[in-house]
Amino acid sequence: MRRFYQESWQGIPFTSFSHLSFFHLAEPRFYGAFYEELFKRYKSWENLPKEWRDNKDKDADWLADQIKTLAASLPESGTPPRVLSIGSGVGYMEKALIAKIPGIELHVNEPSTVGMKWLRKHIPSERIYIGLPWICVPADLHFDLIYLSAVDYGIPNRELIRALEMLREQLSPGGELICISASLLQEDSFVGGLVNVLKNVIRGFLHYSGVRRQQFWGWRRTRKEYNRILRSAGFSHIEDGVLDDGFESYWIRGKH
16 A cells, blocks of 8 residues: 555646645645636536546446346345445535436535535435445435445544445345556555655655645555455455556455
């Protein structure tokens, strides 16, 4: 597991709206300020960068196929699948899933209410949960599938395992959890780790000298680490792979 940093997203420099921390993760307040800035620059999903949208469409196609296949295999096959999105962000994937799976009962979770601006027009308010999912999502509500897309990077290992354990308890029998990661660490070695430490020292110097400010964004994990985390959280029938989506996103899933 290695720390990594971010300076901008969707063409928006973080320094344009927030103080950046080299040692502390971005908090919900940071994300709220980011989405406020994003909605000033972009008026709809269609205004977001085309390459990003095209790649996200590929992710949504893949995820829709997984949901349809899972729904067909469940005891109550034929009923609309109930799905929970953790960390929905700007809601592009969720908008795409609604279009691809007629009748889907999609529930969404976000730490900040600001990011729900566009998605609120497509999802009933009673299916939108703001805050930590294991606190704001009703405990007696169970889902056929729960997915996290580009969320795990900001959660330390111990907390991630605990979070996945709690989410597993909200899966219906035979349900699945899918994690799509944009922060896969391809390899981890002593030499690679040492080089990474040196790079971080340089990043820290540039940050505090004001030359290049960066926000501590989270951690990159290897495939082995992801598998170990899901096993530790109690999942079985674990599978993983890489998506041909332009991002080379890594995915891993496990069953309740």
